[in-house]
Amino acid sequence: MKKLMLAALAAASALATSGCATVLNGTNVDYTTETNPEGATAKFTNGMECKTPCSLEMKRKTDQRVDLSYPGYKPTYVLIQSKLGGGSFGNILLGGGIGAVVDGTNGSSNRLYPRPLIVRLAKEGTADEAVLLDDKGKVVMTVEAHNDSVRVDVAKTIGAKLAGLEE
Template sequence: MATSRNCLFRHACIAFVMVLTQGCASIVNDTTNPMRVETYSQAGTEVADMQCKLENDYGSQTVKTPGTLQIRRSAKDLHIICSKIGEPDAKGVVTSRANGGMFGNIIFGGGIGAIIDHNKGTAYSYPQWVRLVVGRMLGFDRSNDKDGMPNLGKDVLPTPPRS
């Protein structure tokens, strides 16, 4: 009798912990991701006061460089266009990557928490600091982030037109 009670108690504890860990990324991560945006010339000097539009499936925001804003997290990539009179545009595509909360959901909570956080976007993150270059289209991935350093991105080849 005592053994079945211990087994029941153990299973109840496991179920309780699983319920608590559902939606881990929603609890650990806010719906926004801070991002610093800078613009530089191809010669490596800062180009200040460029007006940048950052857009994903949750909407768009603007910031003047250099500047920091809170970007809505999303499973979709973030597109950036910075412009200033007399300068070529600086463009970027910021890749959305799953963060630790997503993996915690899969390991501890099963699929329900992962689905919830995927749909809310809280399971994903963008780089925290990007440096765009005028006249270039760069791709940014937070896997290339280094603490205290801007993500310099990599050149993105234009997508060929469909025939």
């Protein structure tokens, strides 16, 4: 009986000191990058590189910049923002402050935006701009408009120069 009570106490302690998002989501996420046309080089600030379409394991809590290039198309970059996910509020309500602190510290309650990253590149010699697409191929906004909307926040972690605030 004593062993059963100790096991129950240990299980309760583990639940009380860990965050729900940590258990459910983990601290990493598969991050998919696609371009139109396919085969662009994608270089991330964390040192990872791939040819599109590709999927890389990324930290949920880390803002990134990905530089995209493809011959005959204008090079562009997209700022990837780590945002607090909605699940963190449920964590506070249901699990209390300890779980929220754990999840907030390790980033497991965050999500990367945009995700997936789907970019239609702009041909060189045209007035076209690179645009972000949703998973159905519909234009969401220009890459420039997206970057402008997250630039100041992302600059706090990747630096003003990489975020495009300084030349």
